[in-house]
Amino acid sequence: MSDSIWERCSQQLHGELSAQLFNTWIRPLSVDTEQGAGLNLLAPNRFVLDWVSDRYLRRIEEIVAQDQKGSALCPVTIRVSAKRQSASQFRRDPATLRGQVSQPAVFGTHEPLNGNESFDSTHDLNAANNFKSHNSYDSNTANSGGIKSTNNSNDNTNNAYDANYGNSGYGHHSEAPQDGSKVFRPSAEQLSLTSPSDAQINASHFTASQMGHGHHLSAEHYSHNTFGGEQSAPITTNEQPLNNSEPYQIPLDSHSGHSDRRPYEQQGFRSDTPHPQTVGKRLEKQDIEGGLAHRSHLNTGFTFKSFVEGKSNQLGLAAATQVAENPGGSYNPLFIYGGVGLGKTHLMHAVGNALLQRKPNAKIVYLHSERFVADMVKALQLNAINDFKRYYRSVDALLIDDIQFFAGKERSQEEFFHTFNALLEGGQQIILTCDRYPKEINGLEERLKSRFGWGLTVAIEPPELETRVAILKTKADQAQMILPNDAAFFIAQRIRSNVRELEGTLKRVMAHSQFTAKPITIDLVREALKDLLALQDRLVSIDNIQRVVAEYYKIKVSDLHSKRRSRSVARPRQVAMYLAKDLTNHSLPEIGESFGGRDHTTVLHACRKIKELLEEDADIAEDVKNLLRTLTT
């Protein structure tokens, strides 16, 4: 019953809140059906819990009270669910769980090790070929961009992938479940059975998954995965292409789980025995690490200090700060999403920099998702996938930008999935950015989507005027330039889309001021941004605003000028007035004049009304957002 109450309640909230607020706060909530009377909600973590309790709980109570009108009182409670403890389901017998807490090393010593050995012996065969193949790959790609390269030895390729890996011994994992998301879905029942407190859950989760997790998952999909799917173009330009047209089995080592993180000695190899793996490593070092060398570099300019807080991003900032203070804790992964140029990458780096400050030798790896894909393809070619895995699983924090570019890249998703699990289990922090809410990424596996929501998902929205001004002032300060308020407002009014463009524009203005040795004034800004403003002015004249608004609401421009006061016309008229005030420099009387000779108080009222509705009415908010986008490109 509480399920249906919640369904109605969240539907109601869906209408009341903006999509982003709803996605961030309401969508992650679930109903705990095991509890007694009333509506008992579960929040994925304390952060969401606090926020919801603070801002939405009262409203939820109101809605529920309304919903239950006439029937008995229905109290609403909310507490933290133990979602991430879901891996506890891997254990076959829940009762054994606690016993295993103190035996974390059970895993490496039995079955999977056999897999290791068989894999490594085949790897040995490959080691010699490795070198040649990676060499030729490298020189070819360097050339393909039309750049002369000095290294051009290209006489060997490696066609022996499938032969070497066909029987690398992971077939025995056929027991692995096909539907990962199902397996991982948390069950409130089990959680409440085995996990009285947060801390305890975390501990048990950790070991339970170390037990059986890795090799269960690793078997999925591999047999039908082919290499060709994601091969990047440089490889196909190879004069003697790698044998990629043949579907070949991915060289998956059966210890692909977290056991990778353990040194070989622990896995049963003595360190004084020359091991094929180390040979392999030396061979590909230059190539793999050539790729790695530049990738872990955080942008030192992207810190919390240089991040300008505003209403639109305070949530993201708060979440990132939390993560920086408690990495690998309950906000793992931190998933930051929002439109382009709003500071997602900045926040991500800020966490990384903060972590480094606290622990200077921490291994913080930042990379763009494309890099992850490219490195993986390369690693597969060089038979260095183990090094790839080991590298990514050895980090203290992994920061991947623009995760939406994983869409459609199944092999990368597969690989990332395992990396993700390993890191989460190891308590290493993951931070991801994306241009949209996880569930809305097309072409991304469900199990990844659901995992992305395990930690904390926060949205960054476009900055409102005040924040844009604050950003400009701060950045000018940092550059030791004087930016008067009116000039800052002028720029902020014109550049509304995102922070990146705002900063680009400011750089241009500051350079203009420096080159001409003149202080920044509105006139100088006009001069510096001549071409940009000319383009905008064509878009944001009152005439054009009226045209665009009328078209959007499917009414006539003349309706906006008319005396008609029916809602279907009056609301669009108010929106158009609001936009005219917001986007142009016309005065209230001038705007009133352009709308059928109306009084300036009418315009003022319209502006106030729309401002109010922006907070309360999701539809109007959406309309204004769309119109702004049309009008300001």
Added chain:
Amino acid sequence: MNLPEQLSLSISLQDDATFSNFWVSPSNQIPLKALSLFCQGEGDLSLLLWGFGGCGLTHLLQACSHQSRLPVAYLPLKDALDLDPNDVCANLERASLVCVDDIETLAGNAQWELAFFHLYNRLRDNGHRLLMASHTNPAAIPLALPDLHSRLLGSVVYRVDNLSQEEKIDALQMRAKVRGIKISADVARFIIKRAPKRMKKMFTILEQLDGASLRLQKKLSVRLAKQILDDDA
């Protein structure tokens, strides 16, 4: 290390595309100053110059390529669009400076937009520089990938103006001077009339006239110029 040392495709740099023979009109002082600082490794990592055809963007990009002592790549997109973007962009980020011409042609080519977007990111991650030239206002390039568009507009953007008629005369005279000859304003006007829109054509004619007058051992006058060009036709 496979450092890209030279550019490629079928395109080569024109030897005479340098800063020293680029005449800078008063309205282009600031973009040129910005470009010169950019080439010295100052300021932001990406710079975007835009202007309409004939304003000299290609010349400027090639001049930067010439001048740079670090590994540089010059990529005229117009000529590269038929190639596989991943091939062309692969490892370009290893160059310290990548000069990309005609970026407006990216619009509508999803593969190229994406590849260029990734190249932009890789260059950033490597701390390497990107110089872009567009022949339309970058704010109006109809790119399908918002991530890329915002990166273009997040670069420092300068408009390079086309030269006025009078400025073209100055530019021609300056170009002649660099070649070691002196031409009158009348001769310059005559040349401009013969190549009304195309700056490049203008300079080609100047070269042609210079060569002929040298062979004929005669000073370059309007009459001689007319004679040479008519003979040639």
